Amino acid sequence: xxxxxxxxxxxxxxxxxxxxxxxxxxxxxxxxxxxxxxxxxxxxxxxxxxxxxxxxxxxxxxxxxxxxxxxxxxxxxxxxxxxxxxxxxxxxxxxxxxxxxxxxxxxxxxxxxxxxxxxxxxxxxxxxxxxxxxxxxxxxxxxxxxxxxxxxxxxxxxxxxxxxxxxxxxxxxxxxxxxxxxxxxxxxxxxxx
Amino acid sequence: xxxxxxxxxxxxxxxxxxxxxxxxxxxxxxxxxxxxxxxxxxxxxxxxxxxxxxxxxxxxxxxxxxxxxxxxxxxxxxxxxxxxxxxxxxxxxxxxxxxxxxxxxxxxxxxxxxxxxxxxxxxxxxxxxxxxxxxxxxxxxxxxxxxxxxxxxxxxxxxxxxxxxxxxxxxxxxxxxxxxxxxxxxxxxxxxxxxxxxxxxxxxxxxxxxxxxxxxxxxxxxxxxxxxxxxxxxxxxxxxxxxxxxxxxxxxx
Numbered sequence: 420x421x422x423x424x425x426x427x428x429x430x431x432x433x434x435x436x437x438x439x440x441x442x443x444x445x446x447x448x449x450x451x452x453x454x455x456x457x458x459x460x461x462x463x464x465x466x467x468x469x470x471x472x473x474x475x476x477x478x479x480x481x482x483x484x485x486x487x488x489x490x491x492x493x494x495x496x497x498x499x500x501x502x503x504x505x506x507x508x509x510x511x512x513x514x515x516x517x518x519x520x521x522x523x524x525x526x527x528x529x530x531x532x533x534x535x536x537x538x539x540x541x542x543x544x545x546x547x548x549x550x551x552x553x554x555x556x557x558x559x560x561x562x563x564x565x566x567x568x569x570x571x572x573x574x575x576x577x578x579x580x581x582x583x584x585x586x587x588x589x590x591x592x593x594x595x596x597x598x599x600x601x602x603x604x605x606x607x608x609x610x611x612x
Numbered sequence: 613x614x615x616x617x618x619x620x621x622x623x624x625x626x627x628x629x630x631x632x633x634x635x636x637x638x639x640x641x642x643x644x645x646x647x648x649x650x651x652x653x654x655x656x657x658x659x660x661x662x663x664x665x666x667x668x669x670x671x672x673x674x675x676x677x678x679x680x681x682x683x684x685x686x687x688x689x690x691x692x693x694x695x696x697x698x699x700x701x702x703x704x705x706x707x708x709x710x711x712x713x714x715x716x717x718x719x720x721x722x723x724x725x726x727x728x729x730x731x732x733x734x735x736x737x738x739x740x741x742x743x744x745x746x747x748x749x750x751x752x753x754x755x756x757x758x759x760x761x762x763x764x765x766x767x768x769x770x771x772x773x774x775x776x777x778x779x780x781x782x783x784x785x786x787x788x789x790x791x792x793x794x795x796x797x798x799x800x801x802x803x804x805x806x807x808x809x810x811x812x813x814x815x816x817x818x819x820x821x822x823x824x825x826x827x828x829x830x831x832x833x834x835x836x837x838x839x840x841x842x843x844x845x846x847x848x849x850x851x852x853x854x855x856x857x858x859x860x861x862x863x864x865x
Contacts, residue, residue, distance in 0.1 A: 449677050476674040480667050555664035573659055574666030605658040
């Protein structure tokens with residue numbers, strides 16, 4: 420179903436808000452669809468409330484990551500569809516993995532947005548999840564100053580000048596040097612994984 | 613072929629998608645070397661690890677959001693609930709107009725109030741006798757420090773902060789009250805270092821209180837640290853905030 424122009428405009432404005440406000444904006448979006456998502460997914464899955472909450476959170480994280488990494492610049496489906504389908508796929512994946520959630524019905528094809536980029540994102544998301552938990556603790560082995568620079572640059576997608584201001588570095592060059600040094604340290608840690 | 617500094621620069625630029633045409637050619641040529649490919653993969657894995665850690669942190673933030681939204685009504689804090697940044701007020705009005713066009717979903721989005729752990733559990737700290745409210749040389753004369761304490765007591769936090777700012781040196785009691793005023797005005801970055809200092813000082817009278825307020829402040833920006841601190845508070849059966857910390861952690865599980 421096509422997304423009404425005004426709704427699409429507002430959803431895309433949310434992308435701009437997330438790029439400007441990062442996590443704060445995401446936290447404001449959080450309660451908007453939480454209840455509706457749980458009601459909707461209960462039509463397809465028989466599982467605990469905690470599993471549904473988890474799936475909703477994962478959908479929001481995927482949405483956020485795709486925006487700050489620059490992979491998602493415009494929503495062709497509505498934000499609600501985007502979150503609901505990603506959450507649905509997350510539940511289905513976790514059902515396969517843990518077998519504690521059971522599928523009541525399959526999501527009808529027509530509920531999936533007809534958008535190749537959207538589907539490509541979904542596949543990448545599944546590959547990412549397969550490995551995510553294995554190495555998520557590696558960054559914590561670095562000093563806090565390193566963690567911050569790497570997170571701001573490679574996760575939040577902030578520019579070097581912005582990081583210089585955020586972390587009170589003397590120059591942009593010091594940020595670049597620190598970033599390279601910290602990335603190298605992380606690489607050394609992961610070499611032993 | 614051994615990995616050189618130039619190789620590392622090429623890999624970094626490749627990951628950041630900033631290779632020039634000449635560098636791209638050099639990068640492509642190096643891909644025939646298995647050592648270079650191994651190095652590239654290690655760096656790719658590093659970026660992946662950063663993303664995974666970022667997701668983990670975000671997940672904890674959202675979990676805390678969920679806990680806050682399910683908190684008992686007595687913890688719904690009027691101070692934060694009625695404070696919406698002006699930018700969001702603007703958003704509200706814009707979207708109220710748009711509601712006629714796009715229906716209830718948008719209305720739901722803009723009218724939603726942020727319910728964070730800090731917003732939910734923050735309580736005004738009532739100054740105790742041991743906190744001290746006057747400077748040594750203040751006999752008979754009202755000092756800026758007195759005015760700061762007085763404004764704080766009346767919950768005029770901005771005014772209190774302005775007076776605290778006029779005092780050259782604040783003792784640990786005054787610093788603690790100042791940090792609470794920062795929290796109340798949502799200046800988390802300014803509150804955290806003060807609360808960290810007080811909570812690390814084993815002789816500080818407000819150490820337990822400082823730890824609690826620090827955990828609340830950290831829940832806004834460094835959720836994993838906040839959880840560690842909530843766990844520490846929960847494990848101390850004599851801690852004034854033990855039950856609240858336990859309730860938050862129980863909901864997280």
